[in-house]
Amino acid sequence: MSTHTTRQLCQQRLSRTLLLLPILVLSLLCSCHKQQRYHISGYTDAQEGADPPLLKLTLDGKTIDSCFVYEGEFHLKGNYVDSMSQDIAYLEITGEPPIPIVLSTQPLAIDFIKRRLIEGDYLNQELDRLYVSLDSLGGDFKQNLAAIPPDSALYDAFDQGFKSAIDNYTALAKDYCLRHPNDPVGIIASVMLLTINYESLLETAPFVRSHMGPLVLKNKEIDLYLSTVDNFYRTAPGTPIIDLPLETLEGDTTFLSKQLLPGCYTLLHCWAGWCKPCLDEMPNLIKAYKIYHERGLNMVGIFLWDEPYNLKMLQAEYQLQWPQLYEPTSRTSITYGIYSIPEIMLIAPDGTIAARSLRGAELFDTLESIYR
Numbered sequence: 001m002s003t004h005t006t007r008q009l010c011q012q013r014l015s016r017t018l019l020l021l022p023i024l025v026l027s028l029l030c031s032c033h034k035q036q037r038y039h040i041s042g043y044t045d046a047q048e049g050a051d052p053p054l055l056k057l058t059l060d061g062k063t064i065d066s067c068f069v070y071e072g073e074f075h076l077k078g079n080y081v082d083s084m085s086q087d088i089a090y091l092e093i094t095g096e097p098p099i100p101i102v103l104s105t106q107p108l109a110i111d112f113i114k115r116r117l118i119e120g121d122y123l124n125q126e127l128d129r130l131y132v133s134l135d136s137l138g139g140d141f142k143q144n145l146a147a148i149p150p151d152s153a154l155y156d157a158f159d160q161g162f163k164s165a166i167d168n169y170t171a172l173a174k175d176y177c178l179r180h181p182n183d184p185v186g187i188i189a190s191v192m193l194l195t196i197n198y199e200s201l202l203e204t205a206p207f208v209r210s211h212m213g214p215l216v217l218k219n220k221e222i223d224l225y226l227s228t229v230d231n232f233y234r235t236a237p238g239t240p241i242i243d244l245p246l247e248t249l250e251g252d253t254t255f256l257s258k259q260l261l262p263g264c265y266t267l268l269h270c271w272a273g274w275c276k277p278c279l280d281e282m283p284n285l286i287k288a289y290k291i292y293h294e295r296g297l298n299m300v301g302i303f304l305w306d307e308p309y310n311l312k313m314l315q316a317e318y319q320l321q322w323p324q325l326y327e328p329t330s331r332t333s334i335t336y337g338i339y340s341i342p343e344i345m346l347i348a349p350d351g352t353i354a355a356r357s358l359r360g361a362e363l364f365d366t367l368e369s370i371y372r
Contacts, residue, residue: 035079035080036079036080036081036105037077037078037079037080037105038077038078038079038080038103038105038108039075039076039077039107039108040057040074040075040076040077040101040107040108040109040110041073041074041075041076041107041108041109041110042073042074042091042109042110042111042112042118043072043073043074043110043111043112043113044069044072044073044074044093044096044113045072045112045113046069046072046093046094046095046096046112051068052068052069052070053068053069053093053094054066054067054068054069054093054094055067055068055074055076055091055092055093056092056093057078057089057090057091057092058089058090058092058098059084059087059090059103060087060220064078064089065078069093080103080104080105084103085102085103085104085123085184086184086215087184087187087219088100088101088184088187088188089101089102091110091112093112096112097115099112099115100127100188101120101124101127102121102123102124102127102183102184104120104121104123104124106121107119107120108121115131116128116132123180123183123184123185126176126179126180126185127184127185127188130172130176130185130188130189133172134169134172134192137165137168137169137172166196166197166200169192169196170193170196170197170200170204172192173190173193173196174189174193174207176188176192177190177193177207177208177211177212178211181211181212181213181216182212182213182214182215182216183216184215186212186213186216187215187216187219187222190208190212190216190219190222191219191221191222191225193207193208194222194225198339198340201225201228201229201339201340202229202232205225205226205229208222208226209226224334225339227334228333228334228338228339229337230337231334231335231336231337232336232337232338233337234337235335235336235337235353235356236353236356237352237353237354237355237356238352238353239352240351240352240353241256241257241260241347241351241352242335242336243255243256243257244331244332244335245331246302246325246326246327246332247308247325247326247327247328248325248326249311249315249324249326254325256300257351259298259300259323259325260298260347261298262349263296263349264296264349265296265297265298265346265347265348265349265354265370266297266298266299266300266346266347267285267297267298267299267300267344267345267346267347267358267367268300268302268344268346268347269285269300269301269302269322269344270301270302270304270332270333270336270338270341270342270344270345271301271304271341271342271343272303272304272306272310273303273306273310273311273313273314274306274310275341277341277342278341278342281342281344281359281360282318284359284360284363284364285299285344285363286318286320288363288364288367289321289322292367292371293321293322297367297371298322299322299323300322300324301320301322301323301324301325302324302325302326302327302332303324303325303326303327304326304327304332304333304338304341305330305333308326308328311324311326342359343356343357344357344358344359344363345357345358346358346366346367354366
């Protein structure tokens, strides 16, 4: 074979190789970037009606997948991306409490009947262990409450049992926060800690802020609670009020600033009808109005986290003499960092906040120091 012919064969082979190279590279890339999938299955005793029960998979408040339940079983399969594992997802069936999960590429099996994990990765196992511990604490609390003698001081015993239960829940939540400072289990544990007892939010918020990582802190619900605490301090006594729109019982829009009277102190009473401490405080507020209104005290109620028809009913029931306004959004509670109600604020004639969180004897001591 001549050198010329050999050179031609080599050139032909090289040309074929160069033509095939893009195909080989594309094939290699496709094999390296094969789409990952999640696979969720499980059991439920949800009753089938005219249509089979629908199971939804939600993430960040949006439904990302769904399937029907047939003969008590469900199966979900879908494309997985890493960002899905950065937050808590929920499995939801109409009429049943949702079950939190962490999405991953490992098979996940859930028993909706027992509300337990059958199969899953480490984070889902940890999440399951957390809820098992919660159920155990709840069972102990109910058992201790049932053991209270009928002739005992029930509320004192209940309060003591409640405080003990709160301590146990808090310890459990902190333990899981420290074990999971920057993953979705830590999100659940942090929300638990911040919402176990709203009265202690000012104490639990710094723990979350100092111990949890960015993945947890950027969670919308956690950020809302931490922002509420920040706003509480931003509207501390000595700071000017922040004007906000509110609604009258007739549905008209007004503003907080329009409720203040020149030269008068204003007692701002934020409350809701379902709130037992709010209703427990009502006799004190009625008494304060009778004593101090004729001395110049202005009072305004802001009904929030409730429905306006409840306000009308309660206003008539308690024969409230001071104006009542309705807050249809959460703007007031967020702006003023209201994390627990009733929130009773005293506004000075110059429009600054004179005092906050006034209840019981402290309410009367504060008013008496002004009007004596």
